[in-house]
Amino acid sequence: MGLALAGAILVVAAVLLPDRAEAQFGLRGGPVGVARFAVGHVIGLSRLRHSRMAVRGGRYRSAALRSQDPRGADRSQLSNPYVMRAALTAQAALAGWQGGRRPQGWWRHPDGSYGWVGPVFWPFAHDDLTNAIVFGDTTSLSLYGYGDIYAALFTPYAATELAAYTVPQGRRARKVPTAETLCEASDTGGLPVERIASAVAPNEAQRTALDELSSAWNAARDTIRTACPAQTPANAAERLGLMRERVEAMIKAIDTMEAPLSKFVGLLNDDQKARLNALANERRAALASYQSKNADKNAGKDASKDAQAAKACQADYDPISDENAQRQYEQLLQQQWPAAEIAATLHLDEVARARFEVLQDTTLRTMQTLSACPTEPAATAQARLAAVKARLQTMLQAVGAIADALDDFQADLSDEQKAGFEAIGPKRGA
Secondary structure, three states: OHHHHHHHHHHHHHHHOOOHHHHHOOOOOHHHHHHHHHHHHHOOOHHHHHHHHHHHHOOOHHHOOOOOOOOOOOOOOOOOOOHHHHHHHHHHHOOOOOOOOOOOOOOEOOOOOEOEEOOEEOOOHHHHHHHHHHOOOOHHHHHOOHHHHHHHHOOOOOHHHHHHHHOOOOHHHHHOOOHHHHHHHOOOOOOOHHHHHHHHOOOHHHHHHHHHHHHHHHHHHHHHHOOOOOOOOOOHHHHHHHHHHHHHHHHHHHHHHHHHHHHHHHOOOHHHHHHHHHHHHHHHHHHHHHHHHOOOOOHHHHHHHHHHHHHOOOOOOOHHHOHHHHHHHHHHHHHHOOHHHHHHHHOOOHHHHHHHHHHHHHHHOHHHHHOOOOOOOOOOHHHHHHHHHHHHHHHHHHHHHHHHHHHHHHOOOOHHHHHHHHHHHHHHHO
16 A cells, blocks of 8 residues: 555656756746746845845834834835834844844845744735735735745744744843734734825715724734734744735735725715825835935846846746746755755655655745736725735635645654754754
């Protein structure tokens, strides 16, 4: 029976898993996957260079872990909606770490923030939904994808470091924020009601509908908060479970917002709808102005990266002939997926090795599904809500597929092999 099962698995693996040449030509992530990944992480991010510099310089540390919006309660203040986030999450992400390691790593977003902060995935979830739906700013939303899923598999935190986030008392607890604190600190406080009211000048019925929408927005925030982890995840399966719960909560939150948003917009006349939609245009214009004022000496280098990434979105782009993409793909596999090294370290047999490659293949494919070419945000809040929901549903499907592949991989591993797998991430993230 065991031999028959092993034989069947190897046959399936031989069919599903591309060989080296196929991997290079678009399957298993491949150059097109790497190119799409680059697009999602490079195009439009020149404006965020100063965020990374602010984190490295240690600026804005006094704002970290405040209970109020770290960027200011008034959303009309566009001093910089990303630097404060970067400072907050970088400080919190490293708070439980020993040895004073620097704020960098493969689990960090290009804007300087982190998808995982201790045991918390997507700490600015509610805020990102508001920015994307109301203001058409999907910058942060688009950064979540392959890198965060990879971090869930190979967490940068050791077990002792993650445990620091749940210490209830003592000297260490005063330095390390709890998961609950992180979830509270990253919340902005709800819908920008007064700014919307100022834009559309609602009548009595419209104001009532706007207040109902605000209540729904707060209920959505509470829904997301319920997905804040009560305890530190012990392994990759639990981290993927937390990730899935968090994304499910965000989708549920959007469902809570949908009907009240439709009701409010339906009561507006055409001129009021235009003024509501103009809020997104104003935000993009303000951010663009901020970008130009904060360009630095590396602008030329970043512009070159933008051009390389933009090439992947051209209609005539051919990833097979893109030597740079081929090279990046090979480097990615060597740096993040040293399959032979992992197989040797964990003493994997042929069946386990094949299952690991399925896990690798499934994860790499998220580069193509979650790193898309940039598009103009939809013109209306309702259309943007639908687009955000579709994006989250795609991410949820990807996480589910990877969780299934991980379950298959670990099904027959010994406790010692599982422990060895969990030790890979902290070692590589050091």
